[in-house]
Amino acid sequence: MRKVLITGASSGIGFELAKHYASQGWQVIGCGRSLERLSALCSYSTLIQPLAFDLTDKSQVVSAFSQLPFIPDLWMFNAGDCEYLDDGCADSDVIERVMTVNVLGLSYALDAAQPHFTSGTHVAVVGSIASELALPRAGAYGASKAAVSYLIRSLALDWQKQGIETSIIFPGFVETPLTDKNDFAMPMMISAQQAAQYIARGLANHQSAIYFPARFTWILRTLSLLPYRCQQWVVSKLIRSPS
Template sequence: MNCVLITGATSGIGMQLAKDYADNGWQVVACGRNSLALQLLQHYSSLITPLEFDLTDLNETTRAIGKLDLEPELWILNAGNCEYIDNGVIEAALFRRVFDINVIGLVNAIEACQSRFRAGHRIAIVGSIASELALPRAEAYGASKAAVSYLARTLQLALKKQSIDVSTVYPGFVETPLTDKNTFPMPMMVSVEYASKAIREGLAKGLSHIYFPRRFTLLMRLLGALPYRWQNVLTSKLISE
């Protein structure tokens, strides 16, 4: 039976992925800190095994993964958070919170899981289309996702030699508790069901880069290819603060 491990499975995109993979007969290791959400997932399907740990704590992460007696061949590293900066006022504590989960949490997950990676496995790292160009108020979030994208692309080069594939996922806006907090317009926002389908189909096809929704992410990538001064004019028109 196929097996997938998903971080950030207690909410939003990760939770939908966990349900959809289980509905399709996969064994699912659902990771997160929220024990109630993990229990609900366990009740949703007997194919879902909950694993409770805080990704920002390397020891806790290593211990939890070490106890796992299942053998995933697909590793979806999806956990993350977003906090915005107001008026360019930089707050070190906010940066630390965002980087702690989006970057260090991802690194901790990779370190804890890497001894279980085998030839033929696939690691899917969830970044964001925000890494492709500078967006208003995304100083911390965008920078963290730029780091995630770079890490994923370099890891892809290194692991290819061991026949382990890495896919990077670049979502546009998806309706989840993460975006529910936003008060600004979020063009072409999609549902978690749409996001899960796009990710699962992209991974099944073996895509190394998964962008969705297609029109919005293509527009963002085209903008990201323009000279920086043009990008600034156009992005501030597209997404007003």
């Protein structure tokens, strides 16, 4: 029986991924801060086991990963947060909060999980298409996801020598509790269930980079190939920040 651990499983994409893998007969460890929400997730299948801890507390992460009920074949690092910078303000408090969850929290999890990695382990990390093109207000979030992408691509160079497979996931807009808070248009948005299907299919096909939805991410990736000044001009014409 295949086994998977998923962080950020109490809502959104992680919640749908846990349900998907359980429906396929996988044993699932669903991780999150809220044991109550994880209990709701576990009600979908007896194959899902909850593991509650705060990703931003290194001691909690280390403790949780030292008491796993089984060693996963697939490690899905999905947990993340998003806040925006308004009026061109480099708000260090916002940047610190976002970086703490998206970058430091991920590093705590990777550090605690790595002793369990063996040849054949698959490590998947959810980034964002926002990491590939500078967008208004997204300085903290986009920078954090750019750091995630670079970190995993760098680690992958050494991990591949150990037989460890890596995948980075670059979603566009996905309907989740995080995007529910957004006050701007989100073109080509898909459901969390659709996102989980894209991810699961990409991982099954051993894709090292998973982009979706195809049209939206292709547009942003193409724009990212332009010189920076051209990128800024195009983005300023296409995207209007809310007042």
